[in-house]
């Protein structure tokens with residue numbers, strides 16, 4: 576590597592008359608580091624992890640190479656390792672057995688269920704990590720929708736009641752944040768009210784505020800076997816053609832009490848991240864979703880691009896667009912790389 580300050584050799588011939596040579600601010604690594612407008616650190620990352628019932632089990636996910644579903648005991652062990660890389664935030668996604676699913680997702684309230692066991696175990700073993708629990712019906716619902724389905728319709732108000740109960744249960748089991756990902760109207764206010772009622776005034780809400788109906792969730796739904804049994808999610812998740820609507824959703828969620836708002840997916844929606852960042856009074860998260868991870872992972876495996884470099888460039892892109900926090904399946908890989916570089 577050429578050391579800083581060693582590239583100032585005079586050029587041959589008479590120079591062009593250029594007052595501005597922006598390249599001067601890029602001429603070596605030191606100046607590039609000095610003027611860098613964006614930073615990426617492990618503290619910015621939230622790692623979404625999958626959990627399933629059992630003991631001593633890891634199930635590798637075909638659609639997300641490098642990612643697994645873990646039994647709660649194994650996840651507890653792994654989080655100990657990931658914590659040492661500087662990762663502090665984990666978003667938990669349970670894969671519920673089919674036999675436990677029903678139209679109202681009752682398993683989501685089970686004090687002896689998978690989510691309860693996982694949160695309690697993790698809090699017990701790692702009181703110093705931040706646990707984020709997803710609030711939506713789909714992993715528990717026999718219909719695979721985020722709300723209650725009746726006569727082919729996803730019912731808003733009835734769903735919100737269940738979601739508020741779910742959030743309270745998760746807080747009781749040890750969730751530091753609850754993250755409604757359902758896109759029902761009025762759910763943030765209902766969840767805030769229910770949490771406060773039960774004394775959980777310090778439990779934070781990370782609202783999936785601008786969540787689009789997206790093909791990029793494919794690998795995630797396969798990981799949890801949570802795809803909708805019929806229809807799609809377009810009556811509640813947002814239309815990819817819209818941008819102003821994202822702002823409307825975000826402002827409503829902030830008014831209702833969200834502590835952080837989220838844009839999801841991330842990569843095809845960086846314009847939305849930038850816009851929300853400019854207008855939001857609370858921090859903004861972006862979800863680098865399963866399909867975005869899979870794109871880079873599979874392209875890397877096929878030798879089409881340098882996976883590590885593409886990963887870092889993408890994550891920096893999220894930060895540059897305005898994301899304070901990034902949910903990404905690359906969290907461990909990126910944290911390792913950041914550690915090696917520092």
Ligand code: PBG
Pocket residue numbers: 709711713721756757791792793794795796863864865866
């Ligand atoms: C479900 C939920 C989904 C994701 C997070 N929570 C899928 C969906 O809405 O269908 C997707 C995450 C990913 O693709 O990585 N409420």
